[in-house]
Amino acid sequence: SNIQLPECLRIIGYLRRIGVFSEYGMRLLFLRCREAWLNGILEDLDQTNPYEYLKGMINCHRMHLFDVVNQYRAIFADDTSGSEENYDGGLLFSWAMHQITSHLQTLKVMLPKITEGGSLSNILDQCMYCAMGLGWVGLDFRGLLPPLFEDSQLISKNMSTAVENFQLVLDSHRWVPLPTVGYPSNTVEETKEDITPPSYLMEHPPLAVFINGVSGAMNELRPCAPISLKHVLAQELIKGLQAVSDSLLLYNTTRVLRANESGLFLSLCRAFIEVAYPHCATCFGRCYTSGAILIMDAKNVYDGIRRLVEASSARELPKPVNNKEASAIAENGEVPKMDNGETPDAKESEVINTESEAIKTDEANKNSTSRTGQEDTNLEKTDE
Incomplete structure (x- = not known):
């Protein structure tokens, strides 16, 4: 007792x-x-x-x-x-x-x-x-x-769950344009205390799900973050980001996407590089001093995605657009098709030029005929 x-x-x-x-x-x-x-x-x-x-x-x-x-x-x-x-x-x-x-x-x-x-x-x-x-x-x-x-594998479990949820949403995602809810922003104007996930990611549901999982994992880690595990846990986060990058590359090689769907997919890849990856590094930096540097130094994680985005940008070279074509794009969202390397506007301009030349020739002929008739009349008067 x-x-x-x-x-x-x-x-x-x-x-x-x-x-x-x-x-x-x-x-x-x-x-x-x-x-x-x-x-x-x-x-x-x-x-x-x-x-x-x-x-x-x-x-x-x-x-x-x-x-x-x-x-x-x-x-x-x-x-x-x-x-x-x-x-x-x-x-x-x-x-x-x-x-x-x-x-x-x-x-x-x-x-x-x-x-x-x-x-x-x-x-x-x-x-x-x-x-x-x-x-x-x-x-x-x-x-x-x-x-x-x-030895408590809490962050490993949470990161695995985040990657699995990302994969599930990516596999079932429908590539349709979503309303714009924000813009990617990594400027210095953002306060260092604000680590709210960028609303821009809501346009890309697979990335939004992944970022939610990473934020949850970092929130669980922050109250009990052993200093001795700083580099080990950084590798866990990098491994999760690598898994997302590999999933996107695999999706690109195994799925056939239409032109508009391919554009949305490439936009998601660009958002992963420019928005999602830096945000994950910022979150880890809140758990460990200079932790963000460890994540940003591993940029080779998305090398494959970066090459994919750069290659697609190189294929879409810019071309001159006249006023009529620009208005057609603004109204219909489509670029006029080209026949034999010439746009319809080019052909139309050639027809207009030809017609104007013909009109000028007819006017010259009429003027010449009128002058000849006037000379004949003057000769008749002289004979009389």
Whole structure:
């Protein structure tokens, strides 16, 4: 039970007077009874909820381990036997190490079951507080905690989910123009505190889904971001971006798109390079100092996409557009077709020029005929 030190002293006094147990046996019995009581408390906790179970376990060890060690030292401190150091030092140390080892083993098993970064951060804070309190009796285990939390594969799971959702939306996406909701902006006018995903990405649903997944993963990482995993987690993010780039290249080679669909697809690829990738780097930079540089230095991730966009731009060379053609494009959204390398407007201008030349020739002939008739009339008058 939750016995206090005065009651412990009274019971141990009775046992010593009746002489049933040896000094070593009495110490061992005390620690065994205390351990049985602690185990009973832990068994009453609900193990179906890993977060609540770990909270209860940490609070139990924080409050009661400290009391047990202090009670043990107070009860058996007045023993003057020559073998006191062997009894006390080895036995208490072994029992305390067993409790701490059990505590860490439970953390190792339960931490991977926690799926929220905020909950993981809260457990870490409580563990650090517990270890700091036990440090007053020589049981500070804070140095053993980082590897346990580093092994929690929370960001890896979230990035895998983001890539899978992107692939699903890309495979089922219909390439139709969507209303303009924003413009890509990476200018210095944006405040450094604002890391809201660009609304421009809403024109490209597959990228919007991926960015939502990355933002969620970074939000889970930010409260509990181990410094030792900075480069490892940067590679996890780069691996996710690489998977998206590879998916776009595979989509381009395995799907047949019409001209307007191809234009929308290339617009999505351009948005990935110019908007989505820098935004992911900015988000990672909020979790780690200079983290954005690690992501931006890996620009070879989208080399294939960049070459695809550049090649499509090279094929679409600009050409001169006259006024009538421009008005036709503005009204119909189509460029007039060309016959034998000439546009209809060019042919029309040639016809107009030919007609004007014919009109000029007819006028010249009429003028010549009128002058000839006038000369004949003058000759007749002279003869008369």
